[in-house]
Amino acid sequence: MAEPRTLPESDRSRLRRKRERGSHDRDVIDAVLDEGLVCHMGFHVDGTTFVVPCAYARAGDVVYLHGAVANHMLGALSGGSAACLTVTLLDGIVLARSAKHHSVNFRSVMLFGTARPVTDADEKRAALAAVVEHIVPGRGADARPPNDEELRATKVLAFPIEEGSAKVRTGGPVEDPADLGLAVWAGEIPLRLVAGAPVADDGLSSAVAEPAYLRGGRFDPAPSGKVG
Amino acid sequence: MAEPRTLPESDRSRLRRKRERGSHDRDVIDAVLDEGLVCHMGFHVDGTTFVVPCAYARAGDVVYLHGAVANHMLGALSGGSAACLTVTLLDGIVLARSAKHHSVNFRSVMLFGTARPVTDADEKRAALAAVVEHIVPGRGADARPPNDEELRATKVLAFPIEEGSAKVRTGGPVEDPADLGLAVWAGEIPLRLVAGAPVADDGLSSAVAEPAYLRGGRFDPAPSGKVG
Numbered sequence: 039m040a041e042p043r044t045l046p047e048s049d050r051s052r053l054r055r056k057r058e059r060g061s062h063d064r065d066v067i068d069a070v071l072d073e074g075l076v077c078h079m080g081f082h083v084d085g086t087t088f089v090v091p092c093a094y095a096r097a098g099d100v101v102y103l104h105g106a107v108a109n110h111m112l113g114a115l116s117g118g119s120a121a122c123l124t125v126t127l128l129d130g131i132v133l134a135r136s137a138k139h140h141s142v143n144f145r146s147v148m149l150f151g152t153a154r155p156v157t158d159a160d161e162k163r164a165a166l167a168a169v170v171e172h173i174v175p176g177r178g179a180d181a182r183p184p185n186d187e188e189l190r191a192t193k194v195l196a197f198p199i200e201e202g203s204a205k206v207r208t209g210g211p212v213e214d215p216a217d218l219g220l221a222v223w224a225g226e227i228p229l230r231l232v233a234g235a236p237v238a239d240d241g242l243s244s245a246v247a248e249p250a251y252l253r254g255g256r257f258d259p260a261p262s263g264k265v266g
Numbered sequence: 267m268a269e270p271r272t273l274p275e276s277d278r279s280r281l282r283r284k285r286e287r288g289s290h291d292r293d294v295i296d297a298v299l300d301e302g303l304v305c306h307m308g309f310h311v312d313g314t315t316f317v318v319p320c321a322y323a324r325a326g327d328v329v330y331l332h333g334a335v336a337n338h339m340l341g342a343l344s345g346g347s348a349a350c351l352t353v354t355l356l357d358g359i360v361l362a363r364s365a366k367h368h369s370v371n372f373r374s375v376m377l378f379g380t381a382r383p384v385t386d387a388d389e390k391r392a393a394l395a396a397v398v399e400h401i402v403p404g405r406g407a408d409a410r411p412p413n414d415e416e417l418r419a420t421k422v423l424a425f426p427i428e429e430g431s432a433k434v435r436t437g438g439p440v441e442d443p444a445d446l447g448l449a450v451w452a453g454e455i456p457l458r459l460v461a462g463a464p465v466a467d468d469g470l471s472s473a474v475a476e477p478a479y480l481r482g483g484r485f486d487p488a489p490s491g492k493v494g
Contacts, residue, residue, distance in 0.1 A: 042315040050316075051316045072334065075356060075457075076356060076370065076372070077368070078306040078308075078317050078352060078354070079313055079317070080306075080308035080316065080317035080350070082310040083329070085348070085458065086278045086348065086378065087308045087309055087310045087350045088308065088351060088374070089306050089307070089350045089351070089376065091306075091374055093371065094444045110464040113318040117466050120313070120314065120315060121315060122308070122315045122316055122317045123317070124306060124319065126304060126306070126319040128303060128304060130461065131303070131401055131402060132460075134409070134411040134417070135407070135409065135410055136409060136412070136416075137398050137406075137410060137411055137412055138416045138420070139394065140397075140398055140401065140405075140409065141322055142303070142401075144304070144319065146316065146319055147320070148316070150314065153268075157316070157422075160317075161391040166365060166366075166431035167365065169368075170365050170368055171380070172351075173359055173368065173370075173436040174359060174361060177337070177361065177368075178365075180366065180450055180451070181361070181362070181364060181365040181450055182363055182448060184364070184365055184366050189362075190309070192366070192455055198388070205411060210465070210467045211467055217410060218469055221471070221474050222408055222409055223408070223464075223466070223470065223475070223476060223477050224466070224469075225464055225465050225466040225467045225470060226464070226467075226472055227402070227461050227464050227465075227480060228461065228462035228463075229303075229460070229461055229462070230354065230460055230467065231458070232311065232455055232458055232460050232461075234454050234455070234456035234457070234458065235456075236451075236453055236454070236455050237380070237454045237455075237456065238451070238452070238453040239438045239439055239453045239454075241446055241452075242451065242453060243447075243449070245310065246449050246450065246451050247448065248451055249451050251282060251396045252361075252455060264385055
């Protein structure tokens with residue numbers, strides 16, 4: 039069996055409160071990154087902190103981000119701004135008998151680092167294909183790949199998976215013993231991001247069949263496995 | 267009819283690219299804040315930017331955040347750190363015939379400001395009730411309210427809704443005309459956060475009935491209305 043891969047603990051990735059919910063295990067971290075659709079990128083430029091949602095894909099030890107060459111966030115990040123990349127998956131609402139112990143079940147990852155601009159054309163193409171394939175597995179082989187002009191107009195960054203941690207909460211409420219007898223309902227409402235039936239573009243030729251990869255997999259109506 | 271309420275445009279809340287997707291309209295902003303369950307708070311302390319997911323509730327012109335007195339984020343924010351609060355709702359995946367024009371349908375809000383510590387006991391109680399009520403409408407009147415000791419152990423912050431904007435993307439792919447004839451499926455996969463059946467806590471007395479507010483409303487299986 040392979041050694042468990044873990045990220046080293048740094049001062050800022052140190053688990054603070056509720057340490058038992060935290061992990062530096064790469065398998066836990068990667069599973070969250072691979073399930074999420076959108077990350078929240080935090081960066082600080084000219085005295086202002088920004089938090090911007092964006093699509094991404096993990097490939098090995100990096101997370102790829104992309105956008106237009108003029109994109110504000112990518113400009114700040116490629117200029118060397120230290121940043122924080124957070125992915126959060128919501129799994130449930132936890133209702134306790136007391137207001138205080140209400141909580142949320144979630145899996146999240148927080149990574150710290152400085153993004154590297156991807157300039158090699160082959161890595162750029164692979165990164166963009168990875169983002170499409172991450173969002174809709176199977177799609178990468180189907181959509182028209184970027185041409186040279188599109189490639190030049192697109193900025194790609196690689197954010198390192200080197201420093202950070204995951205945090206996972208599962209299960210029901212944790213209550214004060216004195217409250218257990220209260221006549222107040224307690225438990226969990228599970229939450230899940232689900233896909234509806236695909237809606238074809240108005241202009242789509244009826245000769246183009248709906249591909250199988252639009253259903254099942256990420257879009258399976260069955261609950262996805264949980265980490266933790 | 268009331269005047270439309272809008273946030274003033276500041277340099278950092280100015281809409282940059284894809285301006286047509288942006289808005290400073292408070293109705294659009296409030297609808298996103300009221301539908302979201304978790305916000306991502308960005309703040310910058312000792313040279314590091316952090317992005318932390320957390321529960322919240324909007325009440326009038328502020329967003330309330332809360333946590334333990336020792337909470338790292340609340341400590342930084344109540345110390346006067348300028349911060350960014352982002353809420354993102356995912357509505358769909360947009361598949362274009364070309365890889366480049368793949369996109370995500372979403373509604374997001376980004377607010378900039380400095381949080382105010384809430385020290386008045388009445389406002390603190392109201393803020394904590396608002397957070398519970400926001401997450402599960404109807405719950406506020408049911409759960410045991412915080413006692414004095416719990417109130418002292420909880421820090422509450424009010425983040426102003428004064429500077430920021432919303433961004434909304436809806437609809438199908440926007441393609442290069444030359445690609446419209448490609449035999450590649452194009453359209454949207456709608457996404458929605460849905461609730462499963464409530465799971466009662468193991469220790470819950472069978473005399474406690476499942477309250478009606480656990481189903482319907484936020485948890486209605488029908489698609490929620492869309493902004494924009």
